[in-house]
Amino acid sequence: MDTSGGNLDSLDDTEPLPELSFEDFLEPTSEKSSQHMEIEALDSEEDNIGGEDLADPANDSLNTPQFKKNVVHILEDKRLNSSGLTVLKSHAIKMVTAGGTPPAKAQVTDVKILNKLKPIPSSTLKIGSTTIATKSTPGSITKTLGNLTQIRTKDGQVIFVQKSVPGTQSSTAVTGSPSGGIRRLVAPSGIQKAVLSKGVTMASTGLVKAAVPAKASTSVPGSAITLKGIQPLAGGTAKASTSSTTATTSPSLAQPNKIQVVRTADGKIIKINQAGPSLLVNAKQGTGTTVTPGGSAATSVKLSPSTGNVVLNKPVGQVVVRTETPVKTATGSVASASATPGKMLVQSGGKQILVSNKNIIKLSPNASATSSTTHTTGGQTPSTSSGLHAIQLPGKGGIQYVRVLNNNKSAAGTSATASIPKTVQTQKITVVRPPAATGVPATSTTTSAAAASPAAASKANLAMGNTNKIVMRSMGGSIVPLPSVQTLVSKRALGAISNASKPASAASSSATPSASQELPRKHRLTDLNVQLKQSASVSSEASDSSDAGPEAKKPRYVITMQQGSQKAASQPVQKLINRTANVQRVVSSSTSPSSNSTKKIYNYVQPTGSNGAKYMICNSGVPQSSTSAMRRGYTGYVENKTRRPPPISPQQHRFKQMGPQQQSKHQQLQAQAKQRIRQQQLPTEQSTPIKVEPKLPTLPPGVKANVPAKPLFEVLKPPATAAAAGAVDPLGGMTSRRKHCNCSRSQCLKLYCDCFANGEFCQDCTCKDCFNNLDYEVERERAIRSCLDRNPSAFKPKITAPNSGDMRLHNKGCNCKRSGCLKNYCECYEAKIPCSSICKCVGCRNMEDRPDVDMDSLDGLMGVEGQKKDKAKNKQLNENRANIYFTDDVIEATIMCMISRIVMHEKQNVAVEDMEREVMEEMGESLTQIIAFAKEKQETSQIDESKPSS
DNA sequence: GAGTTTGAAACT
DNA sequence: CAGTTTCAAACTC
Structure with missing residues (x-):
């Protein structure tokens, strides 16, 4: 761009x-x-x-x-x-x-x-x-x-x-x-x-x-079209650099007293005339990337790609939008970019203006807006005064949107419904730009805060007085989802998103970054999860929020401490992740000023030992790792390409790979995590500095949500510090991105892109024409929806354990033809799980028991179907055998033996350590007997089978 | 680093 | 739903 x-x-x-x-x-x-x-x-x-x-x-x-x-x-x-x-x-x-x-x-x-x-x-x-x-x-x-x-x-x-x-x-x-x-x-x-x-x-x-x-x-009186608010600029006299001056000083303009000119990174200029309610649309090319104040009273606003939300806390009467003919298409692949005009959509008072190229403007009244807002003010230019103003500007690579929202009692951004504010008298213009590392944090924060929390919003509105709210998104530089889109897009995600009850203050910055951090899915995490319902209401809410399916109901949450905002922000949440012993799923509800009570579901780990609580963020609903394997559903983290490592847990493996420094850091983080867990476990949550928020891309993925408490873009914001945080994380990188995508043609908006597939924004990637960032939130959301339309489970983990204790399996199975499922091309292999009967692979060698078996020789002996059947048959046979010997009675008997030992030793006041050892020995003995019995049985059955034939 | 291979994703 | 194409990662040289 x-x-x-x-x-x-x-x-x-x-x-x-x-x-x-x-x-x-x-x-x-x-x-x-x-x-x-x-x-x-x-x-x-x-x-x-x-x-x-x-x-x-x-x-x-x-x-x-x-x-x-x-x-x-x-x-x-x-x-x-x-x-x-x-x-x-x-x-x-x-x-x-x-x-x-x-x-x-x-x-x-x-x-x-x-x-x-x-x-x-x-x-x-x-x-x-x-x-x-x-x-x-x-x-x-x-x-x-x-x-x-x-x-x-x-x-x-x-x-x-x-x-x-x-x-x-x-x-x-x-x-x-x-x-x-x-x-x-x-x-x-x-x-x-x-x-x-x-x-x-x-x-x-x-x-x-x-x-x-x-x-x-x-x-109908209200249906009349009012031209008010649309003013063609008199001229090209003013260049982009001086556009602000022109707007403010131009005598030809009747109303403009104060005009703010906002220039996007793409050179688009938005003028906001605070003097009047009119909307100026000027289709002129802009050049600069900065926004210059239109008047002395105007506030300078800079909209750089990295700029976040910008809120103009002044009455805005006039908005001038200059568009420029995109020289480059969004994809950049089109050679004749110059021939492809950009379009600008201006939505004003229920009308939309679509500007094609710099010279084309279309105004389309919004029916809903018109109906709801028109005539509210006694026929005084109702259409213009009410409704939303969306301006879509052609960017070099994209489109920009500007929406002027009526100043509603509640923040427009918070409105989940499509209803349009009916209050026309006061309008608030907010230019929202995605926050960036170098953006204008203050403004963005303000906007987000207003959107996120009613209180803040109301407050902001008061400050703004008679203003319109303009939400601007641009493809060229940055994209901010229009509120409506947000409601639309995020319905699924909203549940999770709405849960983000981060404080409107600096906490948001800290929280957001953390949210984007990767939370590597843990192997068999579900096995260990114990669902705790802290409150019935909470649980119900959790269920409610999951329209997209069971997995969708599991939003990812990042738990961060509020310790120094900056510190917390820069501190990857993953650091705290610890996957061990007991992982409990905690469903908690919290209420934030801006949103309904939010439900938070996260896992925390509490080791059996007395080391204290460890915790981890949970969320099984969304792929959490950025590796292709993860993208494909592999919940574990694949740090290196070494396959078939010793059966140590991924965590162990990663920890093992850490350097001394990393390990110490890791321990430090664990301690912090413990502390957080303790705090969180305190009955009085309000005092806890712990903040629970949904892991970032909650949205994407098919997660159905309630009304977003805050604009989707806010939730989707990639952590500002995430990029800076880089790849290193306290856990030795186990939670950091293993790799950055290198997409060149998909704009990182298709599942080809690992980042996108993981519901993450591209960060530090080498991708080209990347749209998987906040600047292109519109496109991103659309892409997400598109993916979900094609496959509602597109963002769900592909590898899960059907039941707790079950082996993780690929939900869809691989379809390998030539790799024998022994290369990382194979999703199963990459996830370090054996192929199953679900797989449609050919010549699979990724068998659970005998990965080393050369199945090539078998390829000729049996067809694909035969292999599949054989595989399934073997699997079923093994299961049956297990059922034969490990009957309920056997298991019960074993347990009773173990318990009896415990009882016996308790009476004898045996040390706990000894007792445990005895119990384990008892179990071992039982297993030995069972195995021996099974062998005997098998031998007997073979003899019996051989007898008839002979 | 360039080219090839591979299989999922996307498209038809 | 099947066949084809596209895509990006994995892999090879």
Whole structure:
């Protein structure tokens, strides 16, 4: 992304801003329900953006670099959905401007108002719900020139309204709205801009056409389209570097008092005019990577790829978004990147504006938003004031989204539902950028805090006053999931995510990093797990949160101590992991200010000895290691390629591999873990500094969750310090990433990528065009969903133990053909488990008992099926034999013998150590007898079998 | 380090 | 669901 940014800067920065003119209004063709959830709508929109161009044919042409015009579609009651831009057909407003033309040139703006708009009385000029001028207003309509009616607006502007007959207008404009009338607003030559509504300034000058459909039935006061909030910039006079100045100082702008210009890393510029509610969309290339304050009062905001959330705590009235033609496609594989225009989606007050290329803007009203938010303020520009504003900016490699959320009582980000805030009066603009190591931690923290905790959010809102909230995500630099998307995407993960009840304060930073740390899945961890239910409610919640299946119900949690935020943050959680003796699964609930009571499920280990408690984070629901083996379900950590090591536990093995220094560190960590466990075991949890949060990518993976207490992106944030933490961890790297991916074509958004498959962000990887990071959260979420759609268990561990005590098996089995399952190509082999009957491998030599047997010779003797059957048969036979000799009676008898020894020694006051030894000896004797019996039986049976034949 | 092999994932 | 293609890791040289 960095590379493209530079190119863009050089190319686009100098270009004058194309002026926007309203050309025509599209006749709504169909009424689509806006029942889509926000996430769905976003998905569709994303899909549209990412993939095909808008349905509008004009887009295609517009997307071409040569095309100079800006087209704006304002859709009503529609949100971009899966169907794509077809939604835009209804109630769309297309604004076409001479994109590359110098601003000095007179601009003609044609505006078409599609149906659902209230017919404008001859005496009233109204766009949307905003009345520009009325006859009733004294002196508003000054005179009539031919078919033009001169209207003086409240602001003293003079515009001419021309009634025109459909068909006389441009074909595009009139098409679809035969019944609609067209009013042409012609601004006198002396007027540089037309003020269409209070707070809305049309910078472009010249002709304004307003086609008003005659459909009275559809004309609902609230359904009217308001242009307020959309203001084409007057010009390309201002370059990216000076854009802020232009916005603030431009006399042509009626409202802009304070404009903040935010420039993304990709060179995209977002201007936020705090003076007014209007939204400025400017499709001009940007160059810089920094955001410059628009005015003295404006707060400087820097949006670098590494930047986190940025919250503009000031009333925002105007937002200017400049887009630039992506020079490079998202994938980067397309050679003709320049020909691939980016798209910008602006969602405003239930409307969405999709800008294709720098010159194409589409506004699509969000039905849901419109319905819910419109008319709440007595018809005062309801549409613009309410709803969400999402702006998707073309990036060098991706798309940027900006969402302006209404300032709701509760933080918009916290809203899990797709409901759109109905409160229109106050808006909060928050530019959220993924936090990065070098980002703006303060801002990001603020945003996250607001989203995460109601209290914080409310507080933030108070501070912000009348502001809009803008959540911006960009593919080029960073991506912040739109709230709706978050709700959408994270439903599964939310359960786990919501559980993240990290303090809004610095704790978040510390927690997040830890969350991203890898928690290597332990071998047979489930065997040792003992589920403890601390509270019935908790357990119920846990079950509730797991819609995605049993495994999905097991979110990963990272337990970190709150000790010095930085310290805790930098301290990999894995360090504390200890897999030993008794691992208890603890389901606990905690309540955070921001979220519902959260349920935490984690394992802690308590050795049988008196060494104190050890603990480990649990979570079986998500692959936790980054190795391919882990990705494939191997829960153990494969540190080296040595296969078939002595049957020591992975932990032992790893510990063994540690150097002295590492071991000491390990011990130190263990001590810390113990301490934490003790603290956690204290009855009074509130006093415990221990923080339990879901392990990072809880989300991904198919984990169904409740409403996210916090924005998904917050939860998904890769630990800022994780990367810095590097690979070394206290446990000698057992929990560190074994390897970094090297993906080149999958953008790390497919299961090919180990990182992605493990639900992790790429860190320190050598991958190319990596999208598996917070900057591309949208794409990442989409990819996750896509994977889950294909395979709901895609992110579940592939290797599990069916039952406690059972051997781990590959859930799906391998399918090796040529490796004999004796190379790491084989997932089973890589996981150090024998192939099972589930496997479809050919020539398998990865047998449990005889891995060394050369099965090649057998290949010719028996077909694949034969091998499978044989394998299954042997397995079953072994099981049967075990059942024959280890009957319940035998086992019971053995146990009774052992107990009897205990009782006997207790009476004799024998030392515990001796008692244990005696008991073990007793068991050994019993086993010996059983084996002897089995042998005898077998010999007897063989003799019996041989007798008949002879 | 480049090229090949391999099998899961993705696609058709 | 099967066959094919894509992909990235594992492996070989």
